[in-house]
Amino acid sequence: MSASPLALKVADVSARYGRAVSALDRAALEIPEGAVVAVLGNNGAGKTTLLRVMSGTHRLHGGEITGGQVFVGETPIGGLNPRKIVAHGVIQVPEGRRIFSRLTVEENLRVGGIRTRDRRSAAEARARVFDLFPILADRRHQRAGLMSGGEQQMLAIGRALMASPRVLLLDEPSLGLAPLVVEQIAHVITEINRQGTSVLLVEQNAEVALGVATHAYVLELGRVVLSGPASELRNSPAIRQLYLGDGAPLGDEVADGPRPVLAPWDFTAAARTRSRKAS
Amino acid sequence: MTYFVELLINGVSIGLIYALIAIGFTVIFKATQVLNFAQGSTLLLGAYVVVQLQERLGFYGAVLAGVAVAAAVAGAIEVFLVRRASTHEHISLAILTLGIDIALATELSRRIGSEVLSFADPWGNRTTAIGPFVVPQARLAAMVVCAVIAVAFFALLKYTSWGIAVRATAEDPEAAALMGINRHRVAATSWALAGGLAAVAGVFMGTAPSPGLTSTANVTALNAFPAAVIGGLDSPGGAVVGGLIVGVVQSLSGGYNDQVSFLGSPLSEVSGYVVMIMILLWRPSGLYGTREMTRV
Amino acid sequence: ASVTACSTKKDDGPGAESADGVKMGPGVTKSTIDLGVITDLSGPFATVGNALNQGAQIWFDELNTDGGICGREVKLDVRDSGYDLPKSISLYSEMEADVLGFQMILGSPQMAALGPKMEEDDIFVMPGSWASSLLGRKNGLIVGATFDLEMINGISWMMDEGLIKEGDTIGHIYLQGELGENALAGSTYAADQLGLTLVGQEVPPTATDVTSQVTTLKNKGVKAILLSTTPGQTASAAAADDASGLKVPLLGSNPSWAPQLLGTAAGDALKEHYYVAQSYQLFNADVPGAEKVREEYAAKYKDEPIAVIPWSYAAASAYSAILEKACENGDLTREGVLAAYPEITELDTGGIMPPLDFSDPSEPPTRSVLIARPEDNPLGGLKLVREAETSDLAADYPMPQG
Amino acid sequence: MTTPPLTHQPRKLSAEGITKTFGGVTAVSDVSFEVIPGTIHALIGPNGAGKSTCFNVLTGVYRPTAGTVRLGDEMLTDCRPHEVAKLGVGRTFQNIALAERLSVRDNLMLARHRLTRAGFVATGLGLPGARREQRRHLERVREIAEFVGVTHLLSQPTGTLSYGDQKRVELARALCIEPSVLLLDEPVAGLNASESRHMARQILDIRDQLGVSVLLVEHDMGLVMSIADRVTVLDFGRLIAEGTPAHVQQDPAVLSAYLGTAAGATSGDQSSAPLTSSTTGSTP
Amino acid sequence: MSENLTASRQWATRLLVSASVVVVLIAPLYLDQFWLQLGFFCFAAAVGTLGLNLLTGIAGLLSLAHGFFLAVGAYAYVFLAGGSEEGISGALVGAGLPSWLAAILAVGVAGFAGLLFSPISGRLRGIYLGVASLALIFIGQHVLHNYESVTGGFYGRDVPTLSLFGFTFAETDPVLMVLGVPFGREERLWYLGAAILLVAYVFARNIVAGRTGRAMQLVRDNEVAASSMGIDVRHYKASAFVLSSIYAGAAGVLIVLALGRAVPDYFGLALSISYLIMVVIGGLGSLPGSVAGAFFVVALPEVLNHYATSLPFLSQPGGDGVSAVQFSEYLYGLLVVAVILFIPRGLAGVFASVRGRAAPRSAPASDGAQLEPQSSERPHLPA
């Protein structure tokens, strides 16, 4: 997979928060030009941290790169200012949307295209976004913060597209989206990719991720534990069980393991102690 | 009636000066969510520089220099202090500016001493009669300048990329950075603009009918706080309205203090604040401020 | 508080007994007399504080060259309170044990707060003020005519000059606080007695622009405005008086003037309309005391002189006259100073003050006030209009007791 | 305000004809449904359909423009959120709403607020009653944390947790108010398949072990179809279908507005995968 | 976190506490008036700062009105304990209550003033609340100047001596000698201040660690979430104000006892601001920080001024150049800047790191390994 030129490369990056919390441990990952690469992993595996390191925002969270390097093409960008990394065409849709809730939808999109000096290409980009997400066109004058979660997610992606990215980093884009929209977003990703943008997709929805991706990585405790062509991973039994929900039906004691039991709270006992205390 | 109108005119002309300072508060607040207590001493600094240089550079040249110095200092405060603070707690940052204000005001009042800073402005003591009312030309100039500045800021924030960058950064610096916004530049320019505005306000505060600025001018600048809050802390247009309200209320309550002597005197000191409280009870984010949104 | 021998605290030692037949108390040694000064050198009243200090320094330097008091050098322990009340209070408790008395304590809140303590400690003190509320203390010294007397004398003078006449309305812009209240008491009395209508306008010390007050007074049709204000407010009032076309005479209490005002945009208006009423001579006056001050000042300091410097020189001389008296009585303890105070019945201050009489502490030592107006001169910026005089009205004025 | 009865009596939560408009936007329009005690009731619909708005109306965050909300016999329509919570309605938030600087433990203890009494004076003076109370509830908080699987995070500030962990803490916190009705807004968003499955299991346990009724908003159809007892479907603020999962799944209006499976199934497109996850249909 | 470490830290804390108790107890035997008075001002200010920190640091409500509530406490005491008397500017009225009762009631009155503010404090947020509270300062000044029969106007009022069951906090009555040291006003007030600070501190600490403190913190961080957890947001905001004004009231009573006279000038904007500075320098939300901040801000200028004569670079009073007071103003301003610039959590942060307490953000490594939830489900994949 190293035959094609690389859009982005993460070379053995380690990162930590504060002094002690290690979030990435020599993570290595490559995004070939024109590919869609998916990253899977449990909660807390370090996926978001990986994206932060790529975009340079880890420092805003008290994070620090302790080793390794990130390259856009041949250029090292590790530790650069987020703004400079954006200038290299690496745009991220952050986890949790992070749209500007006090700005209108339209203004949010303008922020996305703020680096585009050329008015015409900005207008084109906007048209493209409205085309992909018609609801945004309808709501263009609404304050973004008042939109539903899904609408906000669309806006977040739309906003990133306004920057005409070379590499698009998506952190859980399907989060909170209705199935139809997830489908739509999958299409959009494919479409964006077809138009020449390389994509890195962090997703919990492995079905979608492996559906659109060409390559995939599995992150565990900050380390890449598995990687390969998406179609291969799809068929790995471990992946199927953990990320695709294969396996025993719900309620299977063996699969779910022993479960902790919680007894209902005894309100009357609580009331008794209280009245004893009072008397 | 004439008396009322006279008071009104006086209130408006003072209110516009408050407005200039208040616009500065709002711009800084909008861009960095910091309440800048150092605005008062920046104003004094600007005025001081103008007075020091007006003989050499002429009035307009000195004003330009004063505005530039005040802008540079305010910008530097952001670049070297606010930005580098170890905390992003807004309260702490406000206190940071208080610390700067204390140091700066101490130095300025040491230098100024009992001097009255008076400007060699082209309007001097000349007045213009509008009907039966006599208005100092300096105040007319203040009105024009203030109106122009207010409109300019409104347009700047609403329509330019800079304005949108300011608002985006204000809300979510990380997301803004991810969009390639240079939040440092945005912050520094807003502070610098506000500093320049303060210098302009300082000059108008010291021109006719005022004989000049004393070293306590930074205290008077405090009146811009209620002005900014009445208008809504993140609304430059609101700052103008707020400034006018405070100015007029102060002037009227002072003028009619005798009629309500049971309220005690001098009323003009508190009246602006009382009106502010009433307005806030009615609209907790000021007249034009963005309402705090709760969307869960 | 005195301290016993076996205490864990260091023993300051009570005043040693007579060596040259003079009883000595705290702050007095065989060769020195220590006096405290708590003043404002950095706060809102720094200018006045500084000037007061300069005048006193000139006096004591001169005194010490001439051999001091009782053969002892008088030393001033000058501390800066920045006008901060708690700071003043801790300065007092820090200094109290080591001084004979306080040559000056600036600020009426400070005086109000420390008053009872000083009475308890038998501390003799000169407040930096002319408020009649300070009268009647056996341990407090007021040098000159009080603020109310300035106004009464000033209004009488304006009547005499025909600047105002019976039945007129006059305005009074006065500061919140001591100066304002005391001056207002005087103007109210005078207005009452002379058949004038008085309109008061209170302003806070922080206000710099009094245009709206002048507008109000104009609306009331005043024929003169009294100013018990800060110098900045005086200039603002003068500018507004002139610009609004009101153009009535302005009469100020002594703290309302500062020579710097002449350089402001209001300079011309001030020269045209403003008068000041005060009991001490001008800096450029033709009296021996003032000449002396001018000479020394020029030698010592570079700043433009402030009007109040001759007063503080004279006031310091009054304080030392009392110490001198105590020395004569052979008792340089605090009690000795208190006892000596009313014994001074006629003090000459080189012509700076009218003759001063301290025999009745509930009376100001003089009721005479002079009138001056601004003039371009580098020595205080004032010229004399009328010599110090006590108007009939002022002579009959019943002093309010604090 | 009267002290709410501190019982665990399961009561029916019902929305009757609620409408909510924001300026010009009608977010919810004349929607009625009931959450039967001891059941899991799912509320689904496209983005912006008004599901979260319903939640906010039910919990008193928004006052409905029209309609009423009832818990058993009690009217909740005019209650403020804390009063609703005191009646035993717990909820999680779609966009996580934890006190970031406080530890997980403190966040959970906060939810015990309605069950505890110590006021300013008692806490301030450190009266023994207040301390005893605190100890007892800390114990319970531990139990709940154990149940949800966040015990090891108890002393960490919630702000430093990963998204999924924060979701779990939210669930634990909602449980800590000892609710009789629990409202979950997208509990498995951001969890991967096995984690979702775990969460699903937990929701079932909450229903079965605690007897709590659950109102669930979720876009993961696999989850909804496998654990919900009843489903209500909203579209553009309107109720478009209501019934058992199997029933709703067949409803053409639902298919076209929300699921889109019809299209997906016919084309056999892999990207419609979320609906074909293998847990679909495996109702307990 | 290792048991050993915790234990030794506890020991260090205990040692520190007992040492300071001993120092506080014996100090009046050695210190002279100046230091005792300064110490008392520090104690009193620390009480006030604790209150403001509960409000601003814990409940997240910015207040520039703390000075106002101090004034309410101070004047309430002066009025309640004072008799009807002739003041400088006219007749004064007073309730003439026993002074200890007046002191307690005054604290209550201050709390009540905080309650009266609740329609505003419950509705406003953040900076808006801060500036709105600024209004109280100006309104307070206006009332203090105008309501002369109670407040004494500009000149203020003498402060009646506090006496508790026949024991007065004054020079005499009864005359008291301890180890040969006469215990006068300053010595007695010193112990009073220390005792009240101790009570105030413990009370605040319990609040913060307990149910109510947690509730206030969630109100600070997320109002909607708080109310959805059963917390009455308005009630807590109002309570926070009441609580902090009670603290302010107590501080106000203490401070005027030391000042000897209540004058309006003292209770101006600068006072409120200095309290905010104490809170921030000490560390927002940290109680030990509050105490440290108060000591720092109150003592610094005094101590500087005290030793000013021995600082060669300062000009003597009246000279050109920088005077001691100006110097301490610069220093004060610049230290505020420096603390916020370099010390993230104020003085409290310094203590914490000195005592080796790990910052909450950087949890120890051993925890890091456990961050992975549901370890039983960890995939076993071929590497």
Ligand SMILES: Nc1ncnc2c1ncn2[C@@H]1O[C@H](COP(=O)(O)OP(=O)(O)OP(=O)(O)O)[C@@H](O)[C@H]1O
């Ligand atoms: N700001 C922070 N400070 C300290 N630790 C952090 C911070 N952000 C994340 N961490 C820790 O770093 C590790 C990796 O977190 P990260 O957010 O990258 O996980 P993730 O894979 O994105 O998880 P999820 O799927 O839940 O979003 C976790 O253990 C988390 O607790």
Ligand SMILES: Nc1ncnc2c1ncn2[C@@H]1O[C@H](COP(=O)(O)OP(=O)(O)OP(=O)(O)O)[C@@H](O)[C@H]1O
């Ligand atoms: N406070 C508000 N002001 C204005 N409009 C609002 C507000 N809250 C919600 N809306 C609008 O109401 C509609 C319903 O929003 P809601 O959040 O209830 O959707 P939802 O069903 O939860 O969607 P999602 O699944 O995407 O979270 C949306 O169009 C949204 O823009």
Ligand SMILES: [Mg+2]
């Ligand atoms: Mg993540």
Ligand SMILES: [Mg+2]
């Ligand atoms: Mg929703």
